[in-house]
Amino acid sequence: MAQAALIDPSHPPEQSTAPRPAAVEIAGVTKTFQRRTGGTHLALAPIDLAVADGEFVSILGPSGCGKSTLLYIVGGFVPPSTGAVTVGGRPVTGPGPDRGPVFQEFALFPWKTVLGNVAYGPRQAGASKADAETKARGLLARVGLSAYETFYPKELSGGMKQRVAIARTLAYDPAILLMDEPFGALDAHTRLKLQNDLLALWERDRKTVLFVTHAVDEAVYLSDRIVVMSRQPGRIKEIVPVDLPRPRHRDELLLDARYQRYVIDIERLIEDPPEEAGA
Amino acid sequence: MTAAATRAGAALRPGLPPLLACLGLLACWQALAHLLTTGGMPDAVATFRELPAILGDQEALGDILDSLRRMALGFAIAVALSVPLGLAMGRSRLVASLVNPLLMVSYPVPKAALMPIIMLWLGVGDASKLLVIVLGASLPVIYHAYQGARAVEEKMIWSARAMGMSGASRLLRIVLPAALPEILVGCRTGIVLSLITMVTSEMIARQTGAGNILFNALDMAQYETVYAMILVIGALGIVLDVAFERARAALVGWSDEPDAIGVTAA
Numbered sequence: 001m002a003q004a005a006l007i008d009p010s011h012p013p014e015q016s017t018a019p020r021p022a023a024v025e026i027a028g029v030t031k032t033f034q035r036r037t038g039g040t041h042l043a044l045a046p047i048d049l050a051v052a053d054g055e056f057v058s059i060l061g062p063s064g065c066g067k068s069t070l071l072y073i074v075g076g077f078v079p080p081s082t083g084a085v086t087v088g089g090r091p092v093t094g095p096g097p098d099r100g101p102v103f104q105e106f107a108l109f110p111w112k113t114v115l116g117n118v119a120y121g122p123r124q125a126g127a128s129k130a131d132a133e134t135k136a137r138g139l140l141a142r143v144g145l146s147a148y149e150t151f152y153p154k155e156l157s158g159g160m161k162q163r164v165a166i167a168r169t170l171a172y173d174p175a176i177l178l179m180d181e182p183f184g185a186l187d188a189h190t191r192l193k194l195q196n197d198l199l200a201l202w203e204r205d206r207k208t209v210l211f212v213t214h215a216v217d218e219a220v221y222l223s224d225r226i227v228v229m230s231r232q233p234g235r236i237k238e239i240v241p242v243d244l245p246r247p248r249h250r251d252e253l254l255l256d257a258r259y260q261r262y263v264i265d266i267e268r269l270i271e272d273p274p275e276e277a278g279a
Numbered sequence: 280m281t282a283a284a285t286r287a288g289a290a291l292r293p294g295l296p297p298l299l300a301c302l303g304l305l306a307c308w309q310a311l312a313h314l315l316t317t318g319g320m321p322d323a324v325a326t327f328r329e330l331p332a333i334l335g336d337q338e339a340l341g342d343i344l345d346s347l348r349r350m351a352l353g354f355a356i357a358v359a360l361s362v363p364l365g366l367a368m369g370r371s372r373l374v375a376s377l378v379n380p381l382l383m384v385s386y387p388v389p390k391a392a393l394m395p396i397i398m399l400w401l402g403v404g405d406a407s408k409l410l411v412i413v414l415g416a417s418l419p420v421i422y423h424a425y426q427g428a429r430a431v432e433e434k435m436i437w438s439a440r441a442m443g444m445s446g447a448s449r450l451l452r453i454v455l456p457a458a459l460p461e462i463l464v465g466c467r468t469g470i471v472l473s474l475i476t477m478v479t480s481e482m483i484a485r486q487t488g489a490g491n492i493l494f495n496a497l498d499m500a501q502y503e504t505v506y507a508m509i510l511v512i513g514a515l516g517i518v519l520d521v522a523f524e525r526a527r528a529a530l531v532g533w534s535d536e537p538d539a540i541g542v543t544a545a
Contacts, residue, residue, distance in 0.1 A: 077437050095440040107434035111456040111533050124442040152533040172442055 028083035066234025100174030121172030353412025369428020391479035415476030423465025427458025
């Protein structure tokens with residue numbers, strides 16, 4: 001295997017973030033699915049991962065490596081077969097407003113206007129209608145959709161829908177964002193624009209982010225660390241700390257040899273066949 | 280629609296083709312009546328002459344209103360029972376596997392055929408007719424509520440769960456509105472079926488109602504009245520359907536689902 005200059009396995013990535021408290025601890029998590037034809041399928045081999053408070057971590061891997069399943073387990077939407085996840089020191093037993101999901105499918109409430117969607121979380125948390133709408137308007141301004149608050153989701157483009165979905169999740173102020181290939185359904189241009197906007201949002205709040213993607217350049221551009229997964233069964237192949245200065249700007253990064261090196265090295269990591277393939 | 284058909288259609292005013300279709304039907308009716316020369320088929324003109332007599336008659340109007348009242352009540356009860364049942368089936372495999380076989384067995388049974396049995400239990404009054412209307416209108420509403428609830432995007436429900444919404448309020452505040460476009464497709468069929476069962480129930484248990492007028496006239500060979508009542512009932516169906524479509528558009532204008540064609544074999 002081509003050893004990467006910037007990926008140094010002798011330095012466990014935990015070291016760089018050790019001083020910060022762990023926001024998410026994944027300990028020995030596995031997931032086994034019952035197959036229709038009988039028998040079982042091991043989707044996730046034991047996974048151990050600690051994510052620090054305020055850290056932006058991408059989970060990167062080919063389709064079928066269980067990266068989304070891992071995110072759903074952290075979200076509490078899917079129970080692990082074995083192992084446990086703790087968030088802020090408390091074990092995860094189900095979904096909660098401390099972990100805000102953003103899905104590739106947007107999953108907006110189509111019967112609510114843009115404003116109604118974003119105000120939904122604060123309303124659910126007990127805020128008055130006026131307070132919830134004030135909060136929602138503030139977030140819509142931050143994602144650049146103030147002019148669309150009376151629109152229904154079906155009237156929006158994919159990029160706008162995902163902005164609304166991000167605003168809807170930020171509106172109830174989760175400590176951790178769980179983003180499941182959020183830009184996977186968008187065209188290349190919109191995708192780049194939303195990556196920039198997400199970085200700008202994140203650099204202001206510094207929320208903990210778990211970001212599932214299969215796009216290497218996206219992961220390098222956004223992340224503090226990249227968890228590279230391989231499949232059959234899904235497991236962590238390598239954890240790559242991304243040592244690039246912030247705030248990051250795409251035009252500067254594209255010229256930066258270190259950025260290019262990360263992209264190339266990680267692409268190689270993914271291309272390498274899993275050591276236990278066929279086992 | 281083909282491009283040629285679109286061009287031909289554009290040349291006509293939108294209301295014109297349906298009007299032409301109606302006129303064509305009336306012309307056929309008129310021609311057939313004269314060809315057959317049987318008392319069983321009065322001509323169209325004679326039938327339309329009969330309409331003011333029915334609509335001006337207090338007793339007949341009372342009968343028709345009575346029918347409409349029963350139909351509205353039966354339909355409302357059917358919706359109130361069927362929507363929660365269908366949603367529960369859509370969200371719980373256990374409920375679905377319990378109820379589905381019952382639905383499959385009862386689906387092909389003509390509900391009005393149960394009328395004689397129901398009359399043995401409940402008599403010939405309102406209760407029997409209401410029950411038949413409820414039975415007649417329920418199945419499509421249950422079925423579409425079930426399909427609608429099943430099709431609700433899982434991630435939408437997850438998004439609500441992440442906000443801390445409990446199971447019961449998710450059913451009411453997420454699953455119900457998300458399934459509403461589909462539920463209303465079922466309601467549209469349910470309205471037509473409740474009109475049909477309403478008329479049939481009155482054929483079997485004659486006391487009052489539009490069906491009562493129709494079938495009494497048939498017994499007495501007053502064929503103009505029979506045909507005029509068929510026109511009245513048909514017109515009621517059209518008015519109800521148009522009114523329902525208006526209400527539906529207002530309720531689920533946010534939905535981008537394609538409009539379903541509401542005509543269903545009964």
